[in-house]
Amino acid sequence: EVQVLESGGGLVQPGGSLRLSCAASGFRFSYYAMSWVRQVPGKGLEWVSSISGSGGSKYYADSVKGRFTISRDNSKNTLYLQMSSLRAEDTAVYYCAKEIAAAYYFDYWGQGTLVTVSS
Amino acid sequence: QSVLTQPPSVSGAPGQRVTISCTGSSSNIGAGYDVHWYQQLPGTAPKLLIYGNINRPSGVPDRFSGSKSGTSASLAITGLQAEDEADYYCQSYDSSLTVVFGGGTKLTVL
Numbered sequence: 652e653v654q655v656l657e658s659g660g661g662l663v664q665p666g667g668s669l670r671l672s673c674a675a676s677g678f679r680f681s682y683y684a685m686s687w688v689r690q691v692p693g694k695g696l697e698w699v700s701s702i703s704g705s706g707g708s709k710y711y712a713d714s715v716k717g718r719f720t721i722s723r724d725n726s727k728n729t730l731y732l733q734m735s736s737l738r739a740e741d742t743a744v745y746y747c748a749k750e751i752a753a754a755y756y757f758d759y760w761g762q763g764t765l766v767t768v769s770s
Numbered sequence: 771q772s773v774l775t776q777p778p779s780v781s782g783a784p785g786q787r788v789t790i791s792c793t794g795s796s797s798n799i800g801a802g803y804d805v806h807w808y809q810q811l812p813g814t815a816p817k818l819l820i821y822g823n824i825n826r827p828s829g830v831p832d833r834f835s836g837s838k839s840g841t842s843a844s845l846a847i848t849g850l851q852a853e854d855e856a857d858y859y860c861q862s863y864d865s866s867l868t869v870v871f872g873g874g875t876k877l878t879v880l
Binding site for chain 1: 772803804806808814815816817818821822827859861862863867868869870871872873874
């Protein structure tokens with residue numbers, strides 16, 4: 652059974668940093684691209700970043716480019732999102748999602764982890 | 771402002787048919803990229819509902835169907851049930867190398 656489980660969310664001050672993790676199981680992790688998608692409570696979905704199976708290709712939304720870094724450790728079946736220079740508008744639930752890269756869609760999602768940026 | 775445009779809300783009575791539209795542009799849906807749909811039940815994570823414009827993952831009832839034409843796509847739900855009350859999102863890919871979502875549509879079952 653495919654499972655993805657996010658962790659690392661919490662309360663952080665504006666300008667601060669936070670690292671999210673996503674532990675994956677039930678599939679050949681290194682074969683699949685992975686992504687982060689966020690959702691402000693009560694609002695819509697926003698794609699944040701994607702990384703190829705090998706980790707060699709990375710893509711970012713303009714809203715986080717230069718501040719967030721996506722990475723993965725295929726030996727640990729884990730995806731990461733390093734977030735820095737956090738702003739109030741980064742407050743959201745962050746979802747980890749397994750991506751079908753050839754077709755650009757997400758077939759499995761985690762339950763999400765809440766990041767709150769506030770002083 | 772979402773790249774893909776969806777109506778904020780739709781509603782229907784049990785047993786009826788509803789459709790949700792998703793309008794993009796020549797750089798995403800119109801460029802030939804597929805449209806995918808997700809269902810988000812209250813308080814839960816999104817779930818893949820339709821992929822590749824028309825395909826249903828295993829376990830999704832055939833009451834749900836998708837279509838695409840030009841720069842738009844649609845999700846149709848027939849035989850509406852109370853459990854279908856949720857938020858629905860369309861998603862595609864853009865020539866700017868970004869994944870794009872619609873703003874979401876809240877379905878209310880009357």
